[in-house]
Amino acid sequence: MTNRIPRSFALHTFALVGLVSALSVATQTLEAQVSVIVSAATPKSASETQVAEIFAGASTTWPDGARVQIVENADAVLTQRFFAKVVKKPTSIVRSQWTKLALSGQGAAPKKGRDAAEVKALVAGTPGAIGYIPSDALDGSVKEILRVP
Amino acid sequence: MLTRHRFAVVAAVSLVMHGVARDVVQAQEGPQLYGYFATRLEKTFRKPVNDNGQLAREALPQEWSQPFFNIMMQHQFDPKFKAFVNLNGAGAAEIDVRNLWGEYSRSNAFNVRVGKIYRKFGLYNEVLDAVPTYYGIEPPEAFDADHLLISRTTNLMVYGNVRAGGGRLNYAVSTDNGEGRDIEGNLPLGYDVNYNFGRGSYTLGVSGYLSNGATNGDRPVGEGSPRSGVLPWMARDSFSVINFYGEARTGAFTFQAEWAQADHQAERDAEAVLQVVEGGALNPRQRARFLRNASAPATLANVNTNGDHRIELWYVRMGWSRETMRGEVGPYVQFDSYSNPETVGPKRVGGDAEAGNTDDGRFTKFTAGVLYRPVPQVAVKVDGSLFRYRFLGQRVAYPELRFDISYAFGL
Helix, strand or coil: CCCCCCHHHHHHHHHHHHHHHHHHHHHHHHCCCEEEEEECCCCCCCCHHHHHHHHHCCCCECCCCCECEEEEECCHHHHHHHHHHHHCCCHHHHHHHHHHHHHCCCCCCCEEECCHHHHHHHHHHCCCEEEEEEHHHCCCCEEEEEEEC | CHHHHHHHHHHHHHHHHHHHHHHHHCCCCCCEEEEEEEEEEEEECCEEEEECCEEEEECCCCEEEEEEEEEEEEEEEECCEEEEEEEEECCHHHEEEEEEEEEEEEECCEEEEEEEEECCCCCCHHHCCCHHHCCCCCCCHHHCCCCCCCCCEEEEEEEEEEEECCEEEEEEEEECCCCCCCCCCCCCEEEEEEEEECCCCEEEEEEEEECCCCECCCCCCCCCCCCCCCCCCEEEEEEEEEEEEEEEEECCEEEEEEEEEEEEEEEECHHHHHHHHHHCCCCHHHHHHHECCCCCCCCHHHECCECCEEEEEEEEEEEECEEECCEEEEEEEEEEEEECCCCCCCHHHCCCCCHHHCCCCEEEEEEEEEEEECCCCEEEEEEEEEEEEEECCEEEEEEEEEEEEEEEECC
């Protein structure tokens, strides 16, 4: 008697691996890209490093000296992904740093938008504001300065 | 000190009023109001005491600080001007203005802050009142109110940053009209330079302070611990402080370390020293330090007026943040080492209940604890410390437990 693997088992395994891989790719595609935004009326721009420094609390002003006003997105999943990819820190550490800056007067207390529409409204209406939204929610009221895949 | 604060308040109000005037023309958002309420419980066990030359132990009564608050108000008059107020207190009758300043920002590289300001010095001085945000209940010994290296506040600070390499070079220069209570004309210089890199994750820096001439303490003997770096029994003290520090915040880990040294070229006030000797319960080493002949009676002629001394300290702190389904959990460990040969024990004469009660002015403190945030606004901390030092010729240790809970609002 030989210990050969049944052909049907091998086919099923192959199919399963293929399905999981396809789902994985599809899930990544479905995950919305994140856009870092500022007011459409402002000439402000920033590199990915500068954006990371701003959200990490290492920089509280724009290059022209204007104060940074962070607008947090209440979408916890989006926020977690954004911080992990750009700031490379957990949400709790980033929030704690913002609080530290506010309590010492070094930075403004962050504002919070309940959804992309509110984040856009806050960013568009607040001098020096910076926020992040799903890229598919972009419109003319704000300007994208960085896209995070 | 009074003159200094008057100057600070007038300067800050002037800057704020200038901002208000601009605000009328260029209306912006209203002020931001936020802060936190907190309360703390502390208990010391088996603290070594001198019982007629024999080592004995006593448990100190637990200390409960009544619920206190820190309320901050910040207003951005326009993109260049802002004002900040930080009030601390346990009630309407005990409100302390910790900070009151106005600020003008020309650019990233040039900002001017005027008023009563926590100076930029090391990792903690500027964030002393942000207790809910850092690992640990007590600040490092370098910033402990019982033995300050320098006054926490200053009146004029210029600061900024420039991009350099892959990071930012931050600088701050500060000055005021000195630490002392009755010496005029000093123009001390404080500075802080650090390099922040790795997307804000790493910081290496140095802070310093030069008294720029002789000064004295801000409180006389008998009125408690000084709020500056000069001990109350000094007639004159010309001193400098240097402090190296580093911080790494990578992923969920935070690591901090500082080393500082303060050199005091000081002359003791003989009459003040007699007050210390009479009311200070000095140990033999301290008595030998303060008097020319330690076995002779304490008289003006017997006081040794040379008060030169060096303070050295360092600490390391580590914390780790773990987000769970029930909130954030953050265990931490800390180690402090402090050495000050000049201080004495009793706080009422301006001494330090920790270093001042040791044989040689040195102690170490190991702390372990945990921070728990069920929601971002609430921070619950529990930690314990073990103090170790020499006392009555023996190596001794005693533990201290602390509990702190705070609630932040408007953030």
